[in-house]
Each structure stands twice: as C-alpha cells, then as structure tokens.
Amino acid sequence: MASGIGNAAHGAVQCGLGWLVASANPFSFPGRLLKGNLHTHTKRSDGTLSPEETVAWFRDRGRYDFVVLTDHRVLAETDALCSEGFTVVPGVELHPGKNELGHAHHIVCVGVTGPAELPGLDSPQEVLTTVDEAGGVCFAAHPRWHGCTFRDLIALEGYAGVEVFNTTCSALNGKGDSTVIWDDLLARGRRVFGVAVDDAHLARMDYFGGWVMVRTDDASPDGIVAALKAGAFYSSCGPEIRSLEVTQSHLKLECSPVRSVHVVSRGPVGVSFMDPGGALMDGVDCTLGGMDTYLRVQVVDASGMSAWTNPFYLDELPPE
Ligand SMILES: [Zn+2]
Ligand SMILES: [Zn+2]
Structure with a gap:
C-alpha cells in the first residue's frame, strides 16, 4: 500500500x-x-x-x-x-x-x-x-x-x-x-x-x-x-496519533487507545468505527469508499477527548 x-x-x-x-x-x-x-x-x-x-x-x-x-x-x-x-x-x-x-x-x-x-x-x-x-x-x-x-x-x-x-x-x-x-x-x-x-x-x-x-x-x-x-x-486534546497512511480507498491509522475513530467527509458523508461493547481500539486499517471532496480523521478517547488530523482532499490523494 x-x-x-x-x-x-x-x-x-x-x-x-x-x-x-x-x-x-x-x-x-x-x-x-x-x-x-x-x-x-x-x-x-x-x-x-x-x-x-x-x-x-x-x-x-x-x-x-x-x-x-x-x-x-x-x-x-x-x-x-x-x-x-x-x-x-x-x-x-x-x-x-x-x-x-x-x-x-x-x-x-x-x-x-x-x-x-x-x-x-x-x-x-x-x-x-x-x-x-x-x-x-x-x-x-x-x-x-x-x-x-x-x-x-x-x-x-x-x-x-x-x-x-x-x-x-x-x-x-x-x-x-x-x-x-x-x-x-x-x-x-x-x-x-x-x-x-x-x-x-x-x-x-x-x-x-x-x-x-x-x-x-x-x-x-x-x-x-x-x-x-x-x-x-x-x-x-488527549489522544496520540502514531502513524497515518491514507489514499482515496484505504486508511490506516495507529493511535493511543480510543473509543471511536471517525472518518469525516462533506455533509452527511463519512464512517465511524467503534467496538459495540465499548472496547478501546488502537487504530483502524480499513477500505474507504464514497467520500466526498475531503476526508479528515478524528479519534475520541474514553474521556471524550479528541485528536484531529488535517483534511485530505480527494483530488490530491492517490487512488490506492
Ligand atoms: Zn481571542
Ligand atoms: Zn487569546
């Protein structure tokens, strides 16, 4: 990748x-x-x-x-x-x-x-x-x-x-x-x-x-x-982001333990990752699709504190 x-x-x-x-x-x-x-x-x-x-x-x-x-x-x-x-x-x-x-x-x-x-x-x-x-x-x-x-x-x-x-x-x-x-x-x-x-x-x-x-x-x-x-x-405001790879179709992010990872795009577009039982995660490695114009990643820890990546614009990202 x-x-x-x-x-x-x-x-x-x-x-x-x-x-x-x-x-x-x-x-x-x-x-x-x-x-x-x-x-x-x-x-x-x-x-x-x-x-x-x-x-x-x-x-x-x-x-x-x-x-x-x-x-x-x-x-x-x-x-x-x-x-x-x-x-x-x-x-x-x-x-x-x-x-x-x-x-x-x-x-x-x-x-x-x-x-x-x-x-x-x-x-x-x-x-x-x-x-x-x-x-x-x-x-x-x-x-x-x-x-x-x-x-x-x-x-x-x-x-x-x-x-x-x-x-x-x-x-x-x-x-x-x-x-x-x-x-x-x-x-x-x-x-x-x-x-x-x-x-x-x-x-x-x-x-x-x-x-x-x-x-x-x-x-x-x-x-x-x-x-x-x-x-x-x-x-x-709390979480550490430890590594980040992103293309139009793939996201891999490693971080300190968080409750949720949000991939935020334009309007209602985006996707969130969290464990149904509330277990903490140390990142995501996922396929992306359907993003609109831009995407940014926001992770939220067990205390509700966020960390934010800067936005990535789809027209500047490699397809894969
Ligand atoms: Zn001021
Ligand atoms: Zn001031």
Missing part, C-alpha cells in the same frame, strides 16, 4: 495572496514530533505572568516543546526567551473589524515580530495580507466562542487554519469546540487546517488542554512556522 499521500502536494503552497492549503500527512515529513501551544498570553496584555515567567512556567513543567506568545495587539521579540530544548515563537493576536454578530475578529498571527507599536490595521483582510507578506501564518481564533461564522471566514483569504479547539473558551462558556465551523468551511471548498490550542492566560484551567504535534527536524522558531505552513502537524 502506498505510504502517506504518495505524489500529492505536501502542505500549503503559496498561491497569490495567502495560502492554498493542500493535503499534508505529518508522518510523511522528516524529523520528530514537537508538542506545543500556539496561543498564549502574558502580562504584556491580559495574561497573569510576565513573558519570562510564562515561558518558565511551561518549560519547567516539561509537557510542551514550544509555545507561541500571542499577546493582544503587542508584538515582541522572543529569541532571548528560547532555551535548550524549549522554543518560543513570536506572535500576536489582533482584533480588526467586526464579525456578523458585531464582535471583534480574533486572528492569531504566528511567526511575526516587529515594533511594539502596531501600524493601524483596520480590516481582518488587511491583517491577513500584512502577516502573510511578513512571512507569518494566521489562524482564525476560537470562531464559535465569539460568534464568527463560516460566512465571516469564507469572505477572508490568507489564513492557514481555524482553531478547532480552544481551552480558554471551553472554560469560559463551553464554546471551545469549533469543529463544526471547520467542516462548514471545508464543505464549501475552503482548504484550511485545524489547530487545538490553550489560549493560556494562566488565570484559570487554561493550559495543557489543546495542542499541536508538529513534525519537523528544525526546532527553531522559523522551523516550527515552516512546519505549520506545510501542515506537518496534527492537533489533540
């Missing part, structure tokens, strides 16, 4: 403005998996601890290999915060314009530095274009929590993905899971990745709740940003 995604394009490719996000199998990339949090606040905005204290807090607990500092409207250099075995990536969360419910947009920008004083950026598209030109990568933050719909997001170009899970939003009002908005976009042809994040402020239980597993042989900030752009990652 073909391994990974065969000759399909790997990851995102530059296409005029922004990203044309393509199928990417993290296990087809070289290197090792680095676990990290893409969305973190410090005292520079509304976080609890200073940047130095925040980085030390995560580093000393040993559960992440990297964090991205994304204070509201504040850009900062982070190279001095990196240490052996722990990478700090610069970023920012920006709030340009309003969504259809009248709430400010929240856009997490990863891999950007600059002056603390930001130039005026009034529209979400302006932010996405500016960050793209600066070499960074943007994600639509917690869309469900602040009422940002697929209509808001389909009108924008140049973001690589959406937060499918945000730990802080889950703790604030239970609206941490935006997976449905991701599927709304995918069903309409918008090719975007999904990321799980903490949005840590270290003010409540807003840490170690959602993360990405990035596969790379370059643990520098630039290496992590490049791997994110390429889609060399999966997201999780």
Whole structure:
C-alpha cells in the first residue's frame, strides 16, 4: 500500500495572496514530533505572568516543546526567551473589524515580530495580507466562542487554519469546540487546517488542554512556522496519533487507545468505527469508499477527548 499521500502536494503552497492549503500527512515529513501551544498570553496584555515567567512556567513543567506568545495587539521579540530544548515563537493576536454578530475578529498571527507599536490595521483582510507578506501564518481564533461564522471566514483569504479547539473558551462558556465551523468551511471548498490550542492566560484551567504535534527536524522558531505552513502537524486534546497512511480507498491509522475513530467527509458523508461493547481500539486499517471532496480523521478517547488530523482532499490523494 502506498505510504502517506504518495505524489500529492505536501502542505500549503503559496498561491497569490495567502495560502492554498493542500493535503499534508505529518508522518510523511522528516524529523520528530514537537508538542506545543500556539496561543498564549502574558502580562504584556491580559495574561497573569510576565513573558519570562510564562515561558518558565511551561518549560519547567516539561509537557510542551514550544509555545507561541500571542499577546493582544503587542508584538515582541522572543529569541532571548528560547532555551535548550524549549522554543518560543513570536506572535500576536489582533482584533480588526467586526464579525456578523458585531464582535471583534480574533486572528492569531504566528511567526511575526516587529515594533511594539502596531501600524493601524483596520480590516481582518488587511491583517491577513500584512502577516502573510511578513512571512507569518494566521489562524482564525476560537470562531464559535465569539460568534464568527463560516460566512465571516469564507469572505477572508490568507489564513492557514481555524482553531478547532480552544481551552480558554471551553472554560469560559463551553464554546471551545469549533469543529463544526471547520467542516462548514471545508464543505464549501475552503482548504484550511485545524489547530487545538490553550489560549493560556494562566488565570484559570487554561493550559495543557489543546495542542499541536508538529513534525519537523528544525526546532527553531522559523522551523516550527515552516512546519505549520506545510501542515506537518496534527492537533489533540488527549489522544496520540502514531502513524497515518491514507489514499482515496484505504486508511490506516495507529493511535493511543480510543473509543471511536471517525472518518469525516462533506455533509452527511463519512464512517465511524467503534467496538459495540465499548472496547478501546488502537487504530483502524480499513477500505474507504464514497467520500466526498475531503476526508479528515478524528479519534475520541474514553474521556471524550479528541485528536484531529488535517483534511485530505480527494483530488490530491492517490487512488490506492
Ligand atoms: Zn481571542
Ligand atoms: Zn487569546
């Protein structure tokens, strides 16, 4: 059986403005998996601890290999915060314009530095274009929590993905899971990745709740940003995905013990695997058929925690 995604394009490719996000199998990339949090606040905005204290807090607990500092409207250099075995990536969360419910947009920008004083950026598209030109990568933050719909997001170009899970939003009002908005976009042809994040402020239980597993042989900030752009990652709130092979007609996935494996496609299309008696599984090896436009895999463990692969587009997958 073909391994990974065969000759399909790997990851995102530059296409005029922004990203044309393509199928990417993290296990087809070289290197090792680095676990990290893409969305973190410090005292520079509304976080609890200073940047130095925040980085030390995560580093000393040993559960992440990297964090991205994304204070509201504040850009900062982070190279001095990196240490052996722990990478700090610069970023920012920006709030340009309003969504259809009248709430400010929240856009997490990863891999950007600059002056603390930001130039005026009034529209979400302006932010996405500016960050793209600066070499960074943007994600639509917690869309469900602040009422940002697929209509808001389909009108924008140049973001690589959406937060499918945000730990802080889950703790604030239970609206941490935006997976449905991701599927709304995918069903309409918008090719975007999904990321799980903490949005840590270290003010409540807003840490170690959602993360990405990035596969790379370059643990520098630039290496992590490049791997994110390429889609060399999966997201999780608990389960581990250990290997993944996918074609149009076959799926083989190995993971930590889970209660169910869902192959999700467009609209009602898809298939789920679970033991009728509730026994845990460590993956699937199955024939696929009848998928529509895209497929993604979501596994759910005995605690109800998910891990998500990024989407695979049928027109990019080898037949077998
Ligand atoms: Zn936000
Ligand atoms: Zn935030």
